Amino acid sequence: MDYTDNILDIRDLTIGYLNDDKVVTIQSDLNLQLKKGELCCLIGPNGVGKSTLLRSISTQLSKLKGEILLNGISINDYDNQTLAKTLSVVLTESVQVPNLKVNELVAMGRFPYTNFWGKLNNEDQEKIDESIHLVGLQTLAERNFIELSDGEKQKALIAKALAQDTALILLDEPTAFLDFPSKMAILAELRKIAHSRNVAIILSTHDLELALKMADKIWLFPNKNEFKTGIPEDLVLSGAISNAFSNELLSFDLKTAHFTQRIKTRDIxxxxxxxxxxxxxxxxxxxxxxxxxxxxxxxxxxxxxxxxxxxxxxxxxxxxxxxxxxxxxxxxxxxxx
Amino acid sequence: MHFCKVSNQKQTAQVIFISLNILLLGFVFLNLAIGSVSVPFSAFIHFFDAQLPENEIIWRHIIIESRFPQIVTAILSGAALGLAGLQMQTLFRNPLAGPSILGISSGASLGVALVTLGSGIGGIFIAQNLMGGIGIHLAAFTGAFLVLFIVLLAAKKVRNNASLLIIGIMVGYAVSSIIGLLNFVGQQGEVHAFVIWGLGSFANVQNNQLLLFTALVFPALILSTLLMKPMNAMLLGDAYAQNLGVNLKQIRWQLILLSGFLTAIITAYTGPIAFIGLATPHLARLLFKSSDHKKLIPAVLLLGMLVALGCNLLARLPFFQDVLPINVITSLFGAPLVIYLIVKRKQIGF
Structure with a gap:
């Protein structure tokens, strides 16, 4: 297979972690590919390893086996600086810095590009302004980050990732804690960014219905040691989505893409x-x-x-x-x- | 409109910075002039005259031999402790961290305790009698670096910063308990001498020791300023910092080493000075309304000097002379000030 047009190519990957010299495997034999300009949603129930996969790709966690190729080169062969220019992250851990303005936070994204003292040149400043504009925070640029709402914070962190100017952006549950319109807006924004800037974006989410609506590609982790990939519609029709999330309490309605409660009813x-x-x-x-x-x-x-x-x-x-x-x-x- | 605001803020910061520098000059002059003997202004005018009346020679002598080394010591100590505090607060992302958080100043205290209180437990610690004041410095030095070495070993073993922080605090407790024991068995005069050392003083460094003291502190201060870029990235947390290309292991090692070194040297020469290292970074953040280390590092250096000189001045006012030692002043006057500022701002961080 020709992997050159894949920004990300994951081969026979085993992820998990070491716990007191004991290997805890979470998923194994993963084979996943992603092209530039694709918005990919990583979905699955809690505990199947969505965050673990994202952290393995971003090298925060060592992979246990297999290869992760970024632009055709193993992530382990990247030096800190080059990796920082190729891959950016938006994480679930909260940023709690007082006196950090939104534009200062976004400027952090230029870290891999600036000189020893971190001085911003004209190009850096342009990228920062452009990123803030893309997420629509220009009126809040001078505000303190910690004073923003959850949705605005998420947008600011996305702007930081955009300023980092990378070919791949990983987002761990960027829509958690947001109200429905904000979720929708963030995903629409991300899809626009992926398409217009030819950037590959992977995000994990629990918002299945939104993911099915917005994603170019779904990586579905139904359970341990099995995964499905494809465009949302094919995964729905093949029954993979329904199999992954339906249980004795919930059933997936193929027509509306909604989950409904299974309840025993009385006829009255x-x-x-x-x-x-x-x-x-x-x-x-x-x-x-x-x-x-x-x-x-x-x-x-x-x-x-x-x-x-x-x-x-x-x-x-x-x-x-x-x-x-x-x-x-x-x-x-x-x-x- | 918002460009206007930016330049306004920049101007405000510059005004504050210049004011602090002027204040610093004023403090230096007052520290030279005020003390148990008041030196009149005329003495400074005639300072470099070849021929002087006898009383002016005495004034010149006091200024050169007593007040000058004290001022240099206070300036370097304040700057170093403030910077070490900032380094610890950024590393551990904890507003309560300070230079003493890893137990390094406790290590210095243990060294001094062994020398001053040790006579009761075998008389093997005679360094004090042999070498006098230098012996105290050396003992403090040894104790501080022993603890720093233990902490660095732990840092190599433990990846998690929170765990490292707890290890540091535990080492501090363990060392303090040994000091407690030494105090318990020590003789009254010795305990008094140890307590006096523990209250801190900027007057312990003589002119002939000043060069070595400066040569040790100054390079560490310079090296610390080189870390402002990665320190900024660390504000976002380890994961974000790593993704931005920061070598986490390396920066942690550098910060512990530099902050530990500065704390060890200062404590060895002046005793454990409380409060300045913890409070100065908060003062800097509150005053400059920024978490950017490009502003915070110079601010902390300047404010550390100011606070140290200010406290030294208070301690030497005729009214307090020989009544209030430096550590009493730093905490007694500094704590309410910081509490006031924090309550006013309603926001504190690291």
């Missing part, structure tokens, strides 16, 4: 109608373990009266109650048995 009533209110009533019922769509006709019936904004519960003949909101009708339904 029929819910009629298809208004939005009825749909939310059905959700509430499922959460309470009550089937919203029983196959046979039940004695009780719930419906929504849109003209009066009321929820109505009735048996075959009589109206049992009229309710203002879902909470109230839910209480009544739960009391039927």
């Amino acid at each position: 009533l029929n819910v009629e109608g298809n208004s939005i209110e009825v749909e939310w009533l059905k959700r509430a019922l499922i959460r309470k373990g009550i089937s919203a769509n029983p196959n046979n006709n039940m004695m009780f019936k719930a419906l929504y009266d849109g003209s009066n904004n009321k929820y109505i519960l009735q048996n075959e003949n009589d109206i049992i109650g009229i309710f203002d909101n879902i909470n109230e009708i839910l209480k009544k339904i739960e009391n039927i048995n």
